[in-house]
Structures are given as structure tokens and as C-alpha cells.
Amino acid sequence: MNTASVSLGTSxxxxxxxxxxxxxxxxxxxxxxxxxxxxxxAVHNAAHDARHSMAFPCH
Structure with a gap:
């Protein structure tokens, strides 16, 4: 019975x-x-700056 509860918990x-x-x-x-x-x-520029700060290629 304990094994079944552990198995269900893992699933x-x-x-x-x-x-x-x-x-x-x-x-x-x-x-x-x-x-x-x-x-x-403004949204696009904020995303552009964030991508640059994370070294994510955007150009």
C-alpha cells in the first residue's frame, strides 16, 4: 500500500x-x-534592449 502511494506521487x-x-x-x-x-x-525597444543585455542575437 505504501508503494502505491509513492508510485502515484512520482507520477x-x-x-x-x-x-x-x-x-x-x-x-x-x-x-x-x-x-x-x-x-x-516602446514595447519593441524594451525587448530589443533586453535581448542585448542577455547577449541574445537580434540583428
Whole structure:
């Protein structure tokens, strides 16, 4: 009985970690996509400066 609870806990933890990773990836894609291709000059310039500060190629 104790083994089953450990097994379920590991499975739930693995699913939770995968879900968190998926949401983090989607958030990153949204942020890069929205700010990188934004027609709002202030948003685009802020993203441009942030990319330079992280040594992320943008040109």
C-alpha cells in the first residue's frame, strides 16, 4: 500500500513538472513573439534592449 502511494506521487510529480515546463515554454514563446514583433515602439525597444543585455542575437 505504501508503494502505491509513492508510485502515484512520482507520477503526479512528473506530470506537474511537464505541465510547468510546457507553460514556461509557451510563456517564453509568447513574450519573445509579442515583444519582438510588436508594432508598439516602446514595447519593441524594451525587448530589443533586453535581448542585448542577455547577449541574445537580434540583428
Amino acid at each position: 503526479a510529480s512528473s506530470q506537474s513538472r511537464l505541465l510547468q515546463l510546457a507553460f514556461a515554454g509557451l510563456l517564453g514563446i509568447f513574450v519573445i513573439g509579442f515583444t519582438g514583433f510588436s508594432h508598439i515602439e
